[in-house]
Amino acid sequence: ECYRGKGQTYRGTTSITVSGKKCQAWSSMFPHRHEKTPDRFPNEDLRDNYCRNPDGDSSPWCFTTDPSMRWDYCNLKRC
Numbered sequence: 001e002c003y004r005g006k007g008q009t010y011r012g013t014t015s016i017t018v019s020g021k022k023c024q025a026w027s028s029m030f031p032h033r034h035e036k037t038p039d040r041f042p043n044e045d046l047r048d049n050y051c052r053n054p055d056g057d058s059s060p061w062c063f064t065t066d067p068s069m070r071w072d073y074c075n076l077k078r079c
């Protein structure tokens with residue numbers, strides 16, 4: 001699957017970052033406490049641990065389950 005533009009409308013199920021790390025669920029605060037929760041951003045489909053771009057970054061990203069890496073871009077191609 002691929003993302004269009006900056007991936008702000010990406011709604012796929014990739015959950016692995018470019019560094020091969022697993023994404024942390026958006027509803028979880030472990031290991032990274034954060035502000036990008038499904039409740040605060042209901043229109044961003046912050047479901048499970050799927051890659052999304054809720055803050056208008058250059059491509060879809062996620063918080064990672066590695067305590068030493070807060071977030072990373074996802075392993076997705078631009079369409």
Ligand SMILES: O=S(=O)(Nc1cnn(C2CCNCC2)c1)c1cc(Cl)ccc1F
Nearest residue numbers: 033034035036055056057061070071072
């Ligand atoms: O919860 S967060 O979204 N965490 C966070 C830290 N860095 N990022 C990057 C994610 C990818 N895009 C650039 C910011 C997100 C967050 C956002 C803001 Cl504005 C301030 C504090 C904070 F904790």
